[in-house]
Amino acid sequence: MGGVSGLVPDLDTNGVASNRITVSKQISKTLMQIVGVCILFAIAYQAATDGFALNDCIYGGIALILLILSKKITQRRMLTLTGAMVILLGISWQQSIGIILSGSYIVIASFLPHRSYTHSIIGLAFYAFILVKLNEQWPVNGMVAAGIAGYISHLLADMKLLPMNRRGVKWFAPVWNREF
Template sequence: MDGTSHFVIGLAAGAFAGFQASHDPVAISVCTAIGGISGLAPDLDTNGLASNRITVSKKVAQAIMQLIGISVFLLITYRFLTDGLSTSLLVYGAIGLVLLIVSRLITQRRILTLTGILVMLLGFVLHQSIGILLAGSYIIIASFLPHRSYTHSLLGAAFYGFILVQFHNQWPMEGMVAAGLAGYASHLVADMKILPMNRRGVKWFAPIWKREF
């Protein structure tokens, strides 16, 4: 099933969960959005449909890192000519060199990893938000997983549910957790082999039992 279908089904699941929790239009709208996003979350794994949607292309990422790396070297050259050598210049030079090296080695899959790292950094900036930190860790872990593995299981759903609880603790809203879990679960159900459009199924009980359903 394609990403658009998962998103639409997730929206419907989130809207239903939001309506069950509250009749406030704002809360229902937020829950609908959460359901749609959660309906795409399992495909953040390797080669998943959503993983390529939230990341920039490899060429764009390479160009950005090379531009920053070159800019750093130009800056430290200017500072060296005006103020002389210092420890901070050596540190900045090392950062610029690392960026240039990484830009040559990075793959599309690792761009997703970098996206997770940036999300975690955002969590630190926003007063060490546990929910955002865990969301970043989810993206990082998913970037190393084969498609339709642990993100498409009850284990992945439980971890995602824990993230939702942390978001709810920081930004309470009725129906948030239920809408997110409904959207996530809708993805797993829509990927099951019982549906004729799916050649592969979902390993609900991985890693304990790897049978596809």
């Protein structure tokens, strides 16, 4: 839990963390194109055998959206879609507040610039709240402490104290934007 939590603050970038939890952009594009083309072929077959119906327009629109998305989608939007899918999983799976909040964190992080709120006390507090909710539903001794320790270790490693970090961590953003 500590190791995974140590990667969570970097969900706000196109880095290791976000790329590990999303399907490859190329695989996603290919799947969208295949599904879009299959829908169009199904509509054409349906129209040829049973005639054209209003539902065909709706499905045709979905197919076109998939084909357009396949050309335009970025890895960050893949992260947004992943977060949305996690939220849907939480809703369908026993209304799990912890999973819904995890998906919310992923969606929010996908829209944030790097080292902003996920690298602050606000991000840490939100993540700690998620861990508490997950631990309420699936109790594991030490899960919350290990998760918080992993998250904090990432923030400490990103501080300007280390010579390789020119950009620090804004612990108190948005109230105080000083980098430490």
